[in-house]
Amino acid sequence: MSVPQGLDTIGAPTMTGSSRAVSEKQHLSDEGGTKTADELVHLEGPLPKNGSLTEEEEEFLASIVSEQANHIYHKVDKRLLPVLALLYLVAQIDRANIGNAKIEGMTKDLHMTGVDYNVALAIFFVPYILLEVPSNLVLVKFKRPSHYVGLLVICWGIVITCTGVVQNRTGLYITRFFLGVFEAGFFPGAMHIISQWYPPAKVQLRMSAMYASSALSGAFSGLLAYAIAKMNGVGGYEGWRWIFILEGIASVAAGVACCFLLPDTPSLSTIWLEPEESRYLQFNHAKTRGRGTTKSNKNQFRILIQILTDWQLYLLALVFMASAAPTYGLKFNMPQIIKEMGFSTSNAQLLTVPPYVVGAISALINAFFADRFTWRMPAVAVATSLVVLSFSVLFVKAGNISNNVALCYFFVHVALAGVYPIPPAASAWTANNLGPATRAAGLAFMTSVGNLGGIIGSFIYMESEAPTYPTGYGTSLAMAAAGMCASFTLDCFYLKINKARASQSEESIREKYTDEELEAMDDRSPLFRYNL
Structure with missing residues (x-):
């Protein structure tokens, strides 16, 4: 099988107009080589009025050489990705800083016992899972997505700030619930926004660039918690309260900035894009993604039924879940796990940093090769293999952790190197294999089902099983194998x-x-080809 060479190909090859007739011997060329029709696995927008380009549009695209196209996408990279990455970094820090607050005395001060902490973790995922699809349906109604996303960030920043002043476990449960309400729309919304700017062959690396900030959030969260916790007693507040208060205020500021800095669509980005660049992005999107619309309520009901009965979304959600369960399990409990290796609270906060850096680097490397060869399955297989290996070692060795500290700490790094490439791979695979009408809601549905793994991850590390955590390590291993x-x-x-x-x-x-x-029919059309 010949493959596009590198990440500089202009999108996934597609067939449009009269060239759509499929023959096993037919070949189409791009600057990275040729592919047979059997190997051309993505065809969207089966109708000339929605998926094909006019002759004038085709001629315009043909006039843009690969160097010009790469320059345009690099320009988009510099504007879009840093903003999304920063916002996702903020989201992940706000979601996971509860783990840092725990070892600074939060559970003791709020009189939490037994599984109270696990319940607080799980409550977040109830609205988070239920509202992802509705949120993306709302997002596509907005002419300027930046305003909707910015509002979400401002709201969850306010919630995090309020978490710093709760007085009991009920107050913590309430703030965690509303954090889930407002964070629900960000990840699927960001994935949809990226798919609106980039063609199929370019999405996973961009999604991974954003998702890498999720891994880095663990590193930043540990560093911030280490520093902020030293404010213990300032203003009469414990150090763990200042973690929530200061990080919440920073989130509100990030949400306000989002309204002005996040690019909306190519057609609205007239200040920093030249007219020809905007035209190229719009036409190439129409060529590789289609021009479907989802405005009527009747269409939305049809789309909902189509999504709920789409077999591929459930398998893709299982792939996503293979990361969600172990990721959240570790993210919420890693400071405690490392502390139980024999380190002090301060050192445990700092030692959470290196594994997350490894996870971020791994996500980018994995995505580079997945986009280069336009083949997602090996990317997922390699990542899940690392997860299976690492949790197998932790499962066996954690019973004698005091004599295996270095080994167990090393395989924590391996575990994060495996879990972080999976969500962007699953998201790219989903975005590339849904038609234009179902893409936004389908992406949200996949991530919402996949995030059931977050509820699982919230309960698998039980305090009564410390420090061996057989349920946590064993469940994570099984989920990765299923993915x-x-x-x-x-x-x-x-x-x-x-x-x-x-x-x-x-x-x-x-x-x-x-x-x-x-x-x-959307992606169920016999003219549609699936991306591998």
Whole structure:
């Protein structure tokens, strides 16, 4: 199989207009080489009025050489990715700083016992899971997504600040619930925004660049907690309260900045994009993603039914869950786990930093190769293999952790090197294999189901099992193995479906279905090809 060379290819090859007829011997070329039609696995917007370009638009795209296209996307990178990465960094710090607050005395001050802490973790995920799809349906109604995203960030910043003044576990439960309400829309919304700017062959590296900030949040969270906790007693507040108060205020400021700094769409980005650059981004998006719309309530109901009955989304969600359960389990409990290796509270905060840095680097490397070869399954398989290996070692050695501190700490690094590449891979795979009508809601549905792993991760590290945590390590191992199996299954089904669809000519398909029927089918159209 020949593959695009590097990340400088202009999107995933697609067939448009009269070139859509599929033949096993047909070849199309791009600057990275040629692919057979069986290997061209992505075709969106089956209708000329929605998915194809006019002759004038095709000629304009053809006039843009690869160097110009790369310059345009690098320009977008500099504007879009730093803002999304910063906001996701803020979101993850605000979500996980409860773990840092715990070892600074939060549970003692709030008189929490037993599984009270685990309940506080899990409550966050109830609205977070339920509201991801509705939030993305609201997002696509906004002409300027920056305003909606900024409002979400401001609201959750206020909630985090309020967490710093709660007086009992009930107050903590309430703030965690509302944190889930407002954070629910950010990740699926950000994934959708990225898919609106980049073609399929370029999305995973960009999604990983944003998601790497999730890993770095663990590093920053430990450093910030180490510094802020020294404010213990200032203003009559304990150090753990200042962690929430100061980080919440920073989130509010980030939300205000988002309203002005986050790029909206190519058509609205006239200040920093030249007219030709904006046209190129719009036309290339139409070519590789389609031009579907989802404005009527009737269409939205149809889309909802289509999403709920889409088999691939459940397997993709299982891939996502393979990361969510172990990631949240570690993120909420790593300071405690490292402290139980024999380190002081301050040193435990600092020692959480290196594993997260390794996770961020791993996510970027994994995405680079996944985009280079436009093949997601190996990226997921390698990552889940690392997770299985690391938690197998931790499961076996944690019973004698005092004699295996270096080994266990090393495999904590390996675990994070495995879990962090998975969500951007699953998100890119989902975005590339949904049509324009279902992409926003489908992405949100996949992540909402996948984030059930967050509830699992909230309960698998039980204080009564410290320091061995057999339930935590064993469950994480099993989830990763399930995700690996799901990725293999997806790859096989995509190949089988593409081969079956390639056996039909476009002419016979259009004789059988009307344009409206093909448009309504979205990715289920026999003209659509799945990305591997």
